[in-house]
Amino acid sequence: MTNKYMYFIANWKMFGDLRTLNSLDKVIKFSKTNKKNKFKLIYCPPNILIRPLSKRLKNTNIEVGAQNCHESENFGPNTGYVNSKMLKNVGAKYIILGHSENRQDGESDKLINLKIKSAIKAGLKIIFCVGETLKEKKNKKTKKVLAKQIQKGLKSIKNKSDIIIAYEPVWSIGTGMIAKSEDLIKCVAFIKSKFSKKSPKILYGGSVNAKNIDKLKNVNNINGFLIGGASQNSKKFIDIIKKSISN
Numbered sequence: 001m002t003n004k005y006m007y008f009i010a011n012w013k014m015f016g017d018l019r020t021l022n023s024l025d026k027v028i029k030f031s032k033t034n035k036k037n038k039f040k041l042i043y044c045p046p047n048i049l050i051r052p053l054s055k056r057l058k059n060t061n062i063e064v065g066a067q068n069c070h071e072s073e074n075f076g077p078n079t080g081y082v083n084s085k086m087l088k089n090v091g092a093k094y095i096i097l098g099h100s101e102n103r104q105d106g107e108s109d110k111l112i113n114l115k116i117k118s119a120i121k122a123g124l125k126i127i128f129c130v131g132e133t134l135k136e137k138k139n140k141k142t143k144k145v146l147a148k149q150i151q152k153g154l155k156s157i158k159n160k161s162d163i164i165i166a167y168e169p170v171w172s173i174g175t176g177m178i179a180k181s182e183d184l185i186k187c188v189a190f191i192k193s194k195f196s197k198k199s200p201k202i203l204y205g206g207s208v209n210a211k212n213i214d215k216l217k218n219v220n221n222i223n224g225f226l227i228g229g230a231s232q233n234s235k236k237f238i239d240i241i242k243k244s245i246s247n
């Protein structure tokens with residue numbers, strides 16, 4: 001990996017409670033070794049943990065993000081939802097949008113686009129997920145799918161280079177399978193080609209762990225990783241980071 005500044009984003013999905021936060025002491029300690037600013041750490045826990053986690057991470061260089069939001073900028077009659085302003089208010093600085101688990105629940109490109117716009121307005125930084133399903137991959141539709149997700153998801157958004165793109169092939173999430181290096185290089189280059197000016201940062205996500213990180217870190221056009229399962233365990237998460245930043 002030739003990039004100097006690497007992102008490690010923990011997507012906790014529906015994991016964690018107040019007690020779980022104690023396990024982060026190890027990561028906080030480890031983050032203090034980051035004197036040369038080689039990596040950036042961001043935790044995206046469930047909404048209920050954003051506030052307590054932000055408090056706990058005060059005076060550290062670890063940041064907090066959310067995993068999804070309602071598209072409306074205002075308070076409203078939307079039982080069970082929160083909007084991006086509310087997430088910002090409790091300490092989120094980032095937000096994951098367009099995750100395939102939410103796309104599978106019916107989120108359209110258009111809805112994701114509205115969410116991205118409202119989150120930008122609220123002052124959150126966007127982690128925008130794209131990726132093809134196994135069927136699409138087998139039918140050689142990967143590029144077409146990525147192009148559509150990017151075009152529709154980021155429609156009429158200025159400053160696209162501020163958005164972090166997470167390339168997460170759906171077939172790789174939680175399955176233990178990772179993309180082949182040569183495919184990954186091509187997909188990342190393809191995603192970059194969709195941005196005329198400065199390219200956004202591009203991360204890889206899908207079954208990243210301490211065993212496969214040696215392979216993944218050699219893909220030199222990616223800027224870091226979006227990590228699900230393995231980020232729930234502080235030791236495993238630290239191992240991934242250590243291996244990624246070692247030469």
Ligand code: 13P
Nearest residue numbers: 011173174206207228229
């Ligand atoms: P896993 O690392 O558990 O495969 O999850 C990846 C993911 O969906 C991150 O957003």
